[in-house]
Amino acid sequence: MNNYAKIDKYLELVKKYPDAFDNSANELEIITDRNTLYEKQKNLYSTADSKNQPLEWYDLGIVAQDAWVIVLRDLVKFPNGRYGGYIRMINRKSQLEMSGKDVVILVKQEDMLLLMKHFRHDDRTWHWECPRGFGESGLTPEENALKEVKEETGLKVTDIIQLNKDDDRVIYFIANCIGSVNNADKMESISDYKFVGVSEFKQMITNGFVNDQYTIKAFTLADIQSLL
DSSP states (O other), X not given: OOTTHHHHHHHHHHHHOGGGGOOTTOSSEEOOOHHHHHHHHHHHHHHHHHTTOOGGGGOOXXXXXXXXXXXXXXXXXXXXXXXXXXXXXXXXXXXXXXXXXXEEEEEEETTEEEEEEEEETTTTEEEEEOOEEOOOTTOOHHXXXXXXXXXXXXXXXXXXXXXXXXXXXXXXXXXXXXSOOOOOOTTSOEXXXXXXXXXXXXXXHHTTSOOOHHHHHHHHHHHHTTOO
């Protein structure tokens, strides 16, 4: 692979999904001009050489991808006029193809809320959190939410309410459920479940026991809409 192959693949992505490279916010301008990208890539490799660091640390373009996410190092122009590489990870389904919405579900059983002890590979740590999942092609957000609840808890949903607007990238729900919990999907690293009351849930957020941002937002959206 030549030094600019990752940039060439990147520019194919820009052409196919221009909205993912939108500069209308007028901050951290993403550079998509081929000649500028080639020029700045050469300069970045010179920086790598001068610091005796691996060239791949300075690659621009698509630096990794799989069926779910694409990792980019964009060339951006900072407000002070300086150029630099900036890493970001894009969800293929919900941010590029727009073929599915990521979902988060606050599970409620009578007056109690469910938390799962879930191991997250990205920070190699256990978290107490709500069920959630990536967008799925061919599934509406509600269908995806129902699937995630079934896979991660084994509970039966009796009714489900969407908590935020349709055009958000992540769709939040509160679901009333019946049954007994179990980890139906053995691919998920879930070691424990607990039902807690609303006051205890708030205290767990306050003391940092619950620190997952998606779980906190789901709880907050439900709370301000008087659904707890």
